[in-house]
Amino acid sequence: MPLYIQIAFRYLLSIRSKALSFMALISLLGVIVGVSALLITLAVMSGFQYGLKEKILQTTPQVIILKITNKFFDYEADSLMQKLGNIPYVEDFEYFVYSQALASVGSSVESIFIRGVNPEKDKKIMKLDRFIIDGSFDSIKNDKTVIIGKDLAIALGVSVGDKIKLISPFGRKTALGYIPKILKVKIGAIAYFGMYDFDSSFVGMNIKTAQMLLDMKNQITGIQLLLTDPYKAEEVSRYLEEKLDFPYMMRTWIDINKSLFQALEFEKLAMFLVIALIVLVASFNISSLLIAKSREKRKDIAILKTIGADNRFILKVFLWQGLILGIVGTILGVLIGLSIIYVADTYQLVKLNPEVYMMEYLPLKTSILDVIVVSISSVLICFVSSILPAYFASREIPAQVLRYE
Numbered sequence: 104m105p106l107y108i109q110i111a112f113r114y115l116l117s118i119r120s121k122a123l124s125f126m127a128l129i130s131l132l133g134v135i136v137g138v139s140a141l142l143i144t145l146a147v148m149s150g151f152q153y154g155l156k157e158k159i160l161q162t163t164p165q166v167i168i169l170k171i172t173n174k175f176f177d178y179e180a181d182s183l184m185q186k187l188g189n190i191p192y193v194e195d196f197e198y199f200v201y202s203q204a205l206a207s208v209g210s211s212v213e214s215i216f217i218r219g220v221n222p223e224k225d226k227k228i229m230k231l232d233r234f235i236i237d238g239s240f241d242s243i244k245n246d247k248t249v250i251i252g253k254d255l256a257i258a259l260g261v262s263v264g265d266k267i268k269l270i271s272p273f274g275r276k277t278a279l280g281y282i283p284k285i286l287k288v289k290i291g292a293i294a295y296f297g298m299y300d301f302d303s304s305f306v307g308m309n310i311k312t313a314q315m316l317l318d319m320k321n322q323i324t325g326i327q328l329l330l331t332d333p334y335k336a337e338e339v340s341r342y343l344e345e346k347l348d349f350p351y352m353m354r355t356w357i358d359i360n361k362s363l364f365q366a367l368e369f370e371k372l373a374m375f376l377v378i379a380l381i382v383l384v385a386s387f388n389i390s391s392l393l394i395a396k397s398r399e400k401r402k403d404i405a406i407l408k409t410i411g412a413d414n415r416f417i418l419k420v421f422l423w424q425g426l427i428l429g430i431v432g433t434i435l436g437v438l439i440g441l442s443i444i445y446v447a448d449t450y451q452l453v454k455l456n457p458e459v460y461m462m463e464y465l466p467l468k469t470s471i472l473d474v475i476v477v478s479i480s481s482v483l484i485c486f487v488s489s490i491l492p493a494y495f496a497s498r499e500i501p502a503q504v505l506r507y508e
Contacts, residue, residue: 107416110407111423114396126392131432133385134481138436139443141378141477142469146444148371149473150466152364158461162301163356164199164229164327166336168343171350174322184326187346192335197224198323200313205270206251206306208259215255215306217269219313228329231307234294238263242291243309249288252302253295265290269306271316286316297457382481385432386488389425393492397421397499405501417497425489426482433481437474444469 115127168183180198200219205212222244226232232240235250242248251259251267261267266289274283288308296302314320330339336355343353357364397404404417444467447453453465 105419107419108423110420111427114400114420115424115427126388126395127428130385130388130392130428131435133388134382134429134432134485135436135439137378137382137385138433138477138481139440140381141375141481142437142440142473143443143467144374144378145371145473145477146440146448146467146469147465148367148374149470150448150468151460152367152371153468154460154462154466155363155367158296158298159356159360160333161234162229162231162296162298163359165330165333165356166193166328166339166343167199167354168326168328168347169324169352169354171352174319174324176321177323178321180323180326183347183351187343190328190339191342192330192332192339193328194331195224195228195329196326197221197228197329198310199325199327200310200317200319200322201324202272202313202317204272204306204316206255206259207268207270208261208265211259213255213258213304215269215304217313217316218305218307219310220307222309228327231294234296235292236295238290238292240292243307243312245291246309246312246315247286247288248291248308249312250292250294250305250307251290252305253293254299254303255305256290256293258303261290263290263293269316271318273317275318284316284318286312288312297463298461299459379480379484382484386484389428389485390488390492392428393421393424393489394495396424397492397496400496401499404496404499408499408501414497417499418493421493421496422486422489425485425493429482429485432485433478436481437478441469441474 117124177198184196197220200217202217204215204217206215207213220229222241226240231250236253238250240250243250249267249269251261256262259267266287269286269288271284271286274281294302294305294307296305310323314322328339330336333356336357340353340355340358343351347353407417448467451464453467455462455465457463
């Protein structure tokens with residue numbers, strides 16, 4: 104170990120002044136607390152984003168192909184998929200019908216969205232059968248049978264086996280104006296997604312019933328794709344855009360929720376900068392400590408210079424004192440932070456209201472990149488805070504210090 108590092112350790116561990124020892128301890132604790140707080144905060148934001156993405160992927164198609172000008176017929180979709188052939192990362196696909204409508208029972212009326220699918224295909228692609236809490240998912244194989252969200256069932260005051268009226272926004276034109284189409288359907292199952300927007304407005308049915316209600320004949324709204332890796336959605340979308348011309352349009356689950364994800368990323372950056380202030384405050388303590396140390400060790404600095412130490416040697420001694428505090432504090436902070444993250448995530452310590460946050464507990468997720476960024480930032484801040492005190496210490500003139508000794 105180089106001599107200047109040995110001297111730096113000796114100066115830090117010196118207990119000649121209890122006040123300076125206490126300052127060193129406070130500086131070290133400041134770095135530890137700052138680093139662990141930074142890691143935990145980033146883990147909370149990353150975990151919340153991860154939990155939201157998992158929930159969104161359970162209910163949102165990963166990639167959909169739409170036709171801008173109008174809806175297209177199923178035979179058009181068949182020829183389109185044959186033309187595309189094997190699409191990278193695409194495991195399967197299905198046709199779907201989607202539209203807004205109204206549901207009513209007696210005097211109760213609720214706004215809903217209708218999703219019509221092939222039940223057998225949907226079991227594999229969206230796996231909505233996992234969310235059934237009453238009744239059977241297979242019931243929608245029958246015409247005029249639907250699945251509704253839990254909160255919608257509560258709002259309408261219905262249960263499995265009851266009948267509701269679905270009112271289509273697309274009706275027939277008469278001399279008196281448009282008359283909406285009304286279809287009476289039976290509730291075959293109730294689903295609970297844990298997402299209020301879905302639970303309060305979801306109505307699922309087979310594609311034939313949806314086409315009947317919306318007067319679509321053999322038309323479909325679009326094609327949704329199942330990917331081997333949902334995070335390849337943008338890559339698949341770009342591939343399809345190269346293959347398909349106007350009026351076809353691609354939307355991914357990331358596009359649909361882009362504003363939400365951008366807001367979360369911005370919040371994560373903002374929280375990083377705010378919590379980093381703790382480390383910055385600790386760095387001021389380090390600066391104060393090194394200035395006090397340089398005043399206490401003036402005689403030692405003068406003697407070292409007298410026996411041959413140059414300014415760079417003294418500069419390194421004091422820089423390494425700041426670095427040692429930064430490195431030790433960062434290592435301990437990382438260990439404490441990762442331990443808290445592991446325990447909180449493993450035992451699901453942070454409970455949430457699923458109706459508000461769309462998840463029952465807050466997962467805490469960290470990454471090697473987060474740990475590296477936090478560690479480098481912490482050590483760098485401590486290093487920078489040591490430069491000025493180290494510079495002043497290295498400029499001490501031995502003759503002036505030792506004149507009256």
